[in-house]
Amino acid sequence: MSSPAGMLTGDRVYRIHWLPGTDILRGVCHCGAQRVAEEPVELWEWLLAHPQGHQAPAAPPPSADAPTRLAVPA
Amino acid sequence: MTFARDQWYVAAYGSEVGRELLARTVLGEPLVLYRTGAGEAVALADRCVHRRYPLSESRLDGDTIVCGYHGFTYDQTGSCVFVPGQQRIPRTARVAAYPVVEQDSFVWVWIGDRDRADPAAIPRAPWLTDPRYAVVRGMAPLNARYGLLVDNLMDLSHETYLHGGYIGTPEVANTPITTEVDDERGIVYVSRHMDDAECPPFYARSTGIQGRITRWQDIEYHPPCLYLLHSRIAPQGVYPPAQGEDDQAFHAEIVYAITPSTEHTTYDFWAVARDFAIDDESVSEYLYQSNHTVVMQDVTALDILEQVIASEPEKYQELSINIDTGGLAARRLLARMVGAGTVEATR
Numbered sequence: 001m002s003s004p005a006g007m008l009t010g011d012r013v014y015r016i017h018w019l020p021g022t023d024i025l026r027g028v029c030h031c032g033a034q035r036v037a038e039e040p041v042e043l044w045e046w047l048l049a050h051p052q053g054h055q056a057p058a059a060p061p062p063s064a065d066a067p068t069r070l071a072v073p074a
Numbered sequence: 075m076t077f078a079r080d081q082w083y084v085a086a087y088g089s090e091v092g093r094e095l096l097a098r099t100v101l102g103e104p105l106v107l108y109r110t111g112a113g114e115a116v117a118l119a120d121r122c123v124h125r126r127y128p129l130s131e132s133r134l135d136g137d138t139i140v141c142g143y144h145g146f147t148y149d150q151t152g153s154c155v156f157v158p159g160q161q162r163i164p165r166t167a168r169v170a171a172y173p174v175v176e177q178d179s180f181v182w183v184w185i186g187d188r189d190r191a192d193p194a195a196i197p198r199a200p201w202l203t204d205p206r207y208a209v210v211r212g213m214a215p216l217n218a219r220y221g222l223l224v225d226n227l228m229d230l231s232h233e234t235y236l237h238g239g240y241i242g243t244p245e246v247a248n249t250p251i252t253t254e255v256d257d258e259r260g261i262v263y264v265s266r267h268m269d270d271a272e273c274p275p276f277y278a279r280s281t282g283i284q285g286r287i288t289r290w291q292d293i294e295y296h297p298p299c300l301y302l303l304h305s306r307i308a309p310q311g312v313y314p315p316a317q318g319e320d321d322q323a324f325h326a327e328i329v330y331a332i333t334p335s336t337e338h339t340t341y342d343f344w345a346v347a348r349d350f351a352i353d354d355e356s357v358s359e360y361l362y363q364s365n366h367t368v369v370m371q372d373v374t375a376l377d378i379l380e381q382v383i384a385s386e387p388e389k390y391q392e393l394s395i396n397i398d399t400g401g402l403a404a405r406r407l408l409a410r411m412v413g414a415g416t417v418e419a420t421r
Contacts, residue, residue, distance in 0.1 A: 007265065007292065012257040016399050018250035025396060030257075040399040044406065 014047045016040065029054050077101045077334055078298045078411035080186030082196045084331035084343055087211070088176050091115045095139065097130035099335045101185045105172065106130040110137040116150045117172040117183045123154070129169070178202045179209075180331060180343070197296035201327040201347035208352035210362035211345035214369050218380035220298075220334040223342060224408065226372055227301050227330055228264065228401035230291055236375055237368050245271035245289070253399040260407050264293040264400035270310050276364050277307045280357050281324045281350060286310040293400065297407045303328040324350045328365075338380060344369050 006015055015028040019036075026036045027043040033054035037043040046053060085098045086107055096107040097120055104120035106129045120130050122141040132142035138155060140147045146167065147156035154167035173184035173191040179202040184191035201207045216223060226232065233242035245268045254263040268289040277283065290306040306314075308323035315322075331343035346365050351357040383390065394402060 006252070006254055007263050008254045008256045008259075008261065010256040010258055014255045014257065014403075016253045018252065018396050018399070020250050023396065025399065039394065040396060040402055041394050044399075044402055048406070 014050075016043055016047070076337075076412050077185075078408060078414075080184075080190050080414070081298050081411065082175070082182045082184055082191075083299045083333045084180045084341070085117060085183045085333065086181045087213070087343070088115065088179055088181055091181055093134060095130045095132065095134065097128065098341070099339075100183060100341075101334055102336055103185060104128065104130075105183065106139070107181065108134060108139070110150055112137075114150070115174050115176055115181050117174050117181075118148065118150075118152050119170040119172075121169065122146050123167055123169060124157075179211075179345075197300040199300065199302060199327070199329045199345075202329060202345055204347070206352070207327070207347040207349055208358055209345055209347045210358050210365065211343070212362070212366055212369065214342040214344070214373050215335070216340040216342050216373055216376055217338065218340060218373075218376040219338055219383075220332050220340040221405070221408070222376045222379055222383075223330075223332050223340055223372070224295075224297075224301075224404050225401045226376060227303075227332070228262070228293065228295060228404045229397050230266065230293070230303075231397045236371055239275065240364055240368050240371075241274050241276045243272040243274050246291075247397070251397070251399065253403060255403045255407070260297060260411075262293070262295040262297070262400055262403045262407060264291075264295075266291045273307070276361070276368075277324070277326075280348070280361055281307055283307065283309055283324075288312060295400075295404055297404060298411055299331050299333060301330040301332060303330075324348070338384065342369060342373065 012030050014030065017026045019026055023038060024036050025040060025043050026034060027047045028034050029047055029050050031050060031054050035043065035046055079101065083100050085100050085105060086096060090096055091107045092109050098105050098107060105117050106120040107115065107117050109115050118129065120128050122129055122143065124144055124146050127141055127143035129139045129141060132139050138147050138149050145158045146154055148169055149155050152169040152171035154163055157163050157167060173188050175182045175193045175196055177196055178199040182196050202209055231247040234244060234247035249266050249268045252265045271287055271289045273283055273287045288308045288310050292304040294302040305326040305328055306323050312322050314320040327347040329345045333341040335341055344365065346361055
């Protein structure tokens with residue numbers, strides 16, 4: 001089955017993909033945040049709560065030589 | 075009533091509006107429609123200011139309506155230009171005139187604050203007047219609230235069960251969908267792309283395809299009124315080329331205008347525009363009969379559902395699953411529009 005990536009191109013588009021071969025839905029916010037769920041009501045509530053509870057996909061973990069302490073402005 | 079005001083709605087096909095007076099009720103507001111001698115479509119409130127007699131039960135005299143009860147006469151702006159037996163026409167003797175736009179074979183009317191009516195905001199269905207397409211169409215009055223028709227059209231998995239033997243096959247209900255909402259433009263888009271599907275009679279007989287098909291259904295709903303289903307049918311495995319015309323496929327643009335009439339009734343305008351066999355009258359006749367049958371299957375089911383829901387408490391219990399993702403999005407946009415209209419109306 002071909003799964004259309006998305007037809008709407010606006011700046012505030014919310015998407016829910018039903019993952020082929022599963023019962024799982026994946027919600028994708030225009031801000032980049034994603035979440036999976038097993039039913040659409042909960043997923044719409046989370047999507048439409050943007051920006052509450054939305055974080056962009058996790059950044060890669062810091063490398064070993066990265067500073068372990070955040071710099072604090074003087 | 076839970077209607078979205080300050081919106082455009084389809085009140086009629088242009089072909090229905092002529093020199094006979096046509097009565098339609100939109101969002102609970104009775105309208106009378108007619109066409110002037112110069113060809114302009116007019117929509118006025120369908121109640122004489124005098125004793126509320128329906129102007130649609132009256133007669134045209136040139137471009138004016140003469141009330142069939144006492145002769146109050148209105149021009150196309152709704153102004154009263156004659157009252158019986160006296161010279162003075164009361165200052166308040168006028169009926170509301172509704173903004174009207176004729177576009178894509180529809181007569182759109184604006185229900186709400188007329189200063190906010192923007193014709194550019196009317197969504198388009200250009201296939202209905204495109205000479206490269208052949209169109210069959212109709213209108214079915216529904217004894218059900220408009221939200222039930224929106225639910226119905228946003229979830230096409232019901233085709234498998236309600237419309238088997240016409241447009242439904244097992245793959246429709248079994249194929250996952252992608253749902254998108256453009257929050258700024260207020261559009262819901264639902265894609266169901268079936269790579270390898272049985273060809274239902276509706277398309278087998280009209281396209282001549284024998285064997286299995288690649289079938290795409292792409293819904294584009296512009297709430298509150300216009301629903302588009304872009305239907306692509308091709309022999310199994312045939313996809314649009316990277317460049318150029320998609321001329322190995324058959325395309326049907328299925329258009330619905332969903333117009334609330336009263337709280338419990340709806341006008342279901344439907345049309346099927348196709349880019350194949352456009353000169354073949356037998357295909358037109360077949361598609362008209364088939365789609366009419368499908369629409370009436372929906373009408374029967376939704377009329378039953380209305381009776382059930384109307385007898386239940388306001389917040390009846392439902393259960394939504396994956397197939398309802400698009401319908402839930404449509405409900406939300408409609409609720410937002412209803413809320414906005416309510417706020418405006420109380421100012």
